[in-house]
Amino acid sequence: MAGDMRVLMIAQSPIAGDSRILREATALADAGHTIHIIGRDVPEGFAIGSGITVESVSRSSGLRAGGGGLSVGHGRRGPKVLAKRFGRWLLLPEHRNRTEKQWRMDATAAVAASGPFDVVHAHDFNTLELAAEFAERWQAVLVYDSHELWFDRALPGRPTPLWRARGRRFEAELAAKARVVFTVSDGIAARLRDRGLADVRVIRNTFPRPDFIPTPLDHPEGLLYAGRVGAGRDLPTVVGAARQLAPFKTVLMGSVDPNYRLDLGTVEVVPERSIDEVDETLRSYGISLVTLTNTCENHRLALPNKLFHAVRAGVPVVAADLPELRSVVTAHDLGTLYQPGNPTSLANAVRALIDSYSTYTAGIRAAADELNWEHDAETLVTAYAELTNTRATA
Incomplete structure (x- = not known):
């Protein structure tokens, strides 16, 4: 035919x-x-x-x-x-x-x-x-x-x-x-x-490349996790790191699994938003969290959507140090890595990203030529x- x-x-x-x-x-x-x-x-x-x-x-x-x-x-x-x-x-x-x-x-x-x-x-x-x-x-x-x-x-x-x-x-x-x-x-x-x-x-x-990416922040204002709020996303580690990083702001944005329990502490939860609104919110905070637990082979080999959403928005990431994520993040200088389940490791990765923020904003914006x-x-x-x-x- x-x-x-x-x-x-x-x-x-x-x-x-x-x-x-x-x-x-x-x-x-x-x-x-x-x-x-x-x-x-x-x-x-x-x-x-x-x-x-x-x-x-x-x-x-x-x-x-x-x-x-x-x-x-x-x-x-x-x-x-x-x-x-x-x-x-x-x-x-x-x-x-x-x-x-x-x-x-x-x-x-x-x-x-x-x-x-x-x-x-x-x-x-x-x-x-x-x-x-x-x-x-x-x-x-x-x-x-x-x-x-x-x-x-x-x-x-x-x-x-x-x-x-x-x-x-x-x-x-x-x-x-x-x-x-x-x-x-x-x-x-x-x-x-x-x-x-x-x-x-x-x-x-x-994600499709945007028509325009605004100039990045000189200094990040906070951390944003944009995705489903539920098990397997290593969110207790995010909450633990948020306590160490306060008053630096940490926000979870997304729909909440109805049976999921998390003691939030200083972390704020806001409703999910459209793709374009997530872009804008990521840029306003300046750091995207790409978190997963190290609990299964699927996670170790995953490349979550939120990694590529950060590329679309032009915002560097702090990502779980899992094999497939590590490969992409380090190859393109997209951000820093943390050990899943370790709040101190996550807090240190955030501080390291802040210290070299301009390097990572340049890396993630250059990566948009391929990761789209x-x-x-x-x-x-x-x-x-x-x-x-x-x-x-x-």
């Missing part, structure tokens, strides 16, 4: 808030492909752009704590609360798997009714089995987009080593059917290649052009 292709993207994430999926769909539509996305929690009337349609399949919101759960800065104790938490700890892995399986079952009819397509693009492992089934049924090309090292994530609930081991094998078996595999970092790409996947390409979670979505989108568009050519000569 010659010409551009009809592409089905499948994702269990809330589409309206998934910047990677939105950017990929837009880049492919701009290249002439027609995109249909089946995801979840799509707001009424939500639209992305010309050549892109979106369909929603709902999903259970999961186990809930009684009484509205725990909020940041406030806790509840007692035997009943502890028993409930222990029960959730035991049940969460099974519940999570059932919920994802139920979504796939519910989405099957929508996928069948929407096709056939030339390409089925699976976003993350929890859609890969469904995508592979329909790619085979339609004789379509399968593409796998691994946003995380799926079976090496830090997950709440009891340990599940057998589930993880079986899952890695099953993922490799299914992903081997894909013509191309995308992922978010060189480290995760290497792991996937080690598991037998031949064509793995990196599309980082970068326009650069990463080329990898995606080029891969799809190869798929188009392959189908044309088949």
Whole structure:
């Protein structure tokens, strides 16, 4: 088949808030492909752009704590609360798997009714089995987009080593059917290649370059963490460092996980904002926090969105000293590093950045020439052009 292709993207994430999926769909539509996305929690009337349609399949919101759960800065104790938490700890892995399986079952009819397509693009492992089934049924090309090292994530609930081991094998078996595999970092790409996947390409979670970046501050005014406030982000370390750095200001900006408890101390929490508003807020403080716990291989190989948001804003970072983050931060002089879980290390990294602030502002602004979505989108568009050519000569 010659010409551009009809592409089905499948994702269990809330589409309206998934910047990677939105950017990929837009880049492919701009290249002439027609995109249909089946995801979840799509707001009424939500639209992305010309050549892109979106369909929603709902999903259970999961186990809930009684009484509205725990909020940041406030806790509840007692035997009943502890028993409930222990029960959730035991049940969460099974519940999570059932919920994802139920979504796939519910989405099957929508996928069948929407096709056939030339390409089925699976976003993350929890859609890969469904995508592979329909790619085979339609004789379509399968593409796998691994946003995380799926079976090496830090997950709440009891340990599940057998589930993880079986899952890695099953993922490799299914992903081997894909013509191309995308992922978010060189480290995760290497792991996937080690598991037998031949064509793995990196599309980082970068941001489009802004039209204009204002002159940086002469001296930073504070620290800003812009992202989800919840477990795994090493936020207790941020709070501990904030006490050592006071009166230097530390702010967390983002939505708060309903069951997350954190004693804030001097740290302020403000609501999440739009991308452009985050840019402005980052520039007003002058330092971006890119924090993660050192609790799983996925974190050690991750490149969080907030790193690239800081590049877009032209604001240097204090980042967790984890292998993939260290590689990018040091290669481009984006900022300083701290040891996860160590508040004193974080406070010292902030002081070191302040002492060489002009060096790091220059580094992060120079890095914008490479670390941007326009650069990463080329990898995606080029891969799809190869798929188009392959189908044309088949």
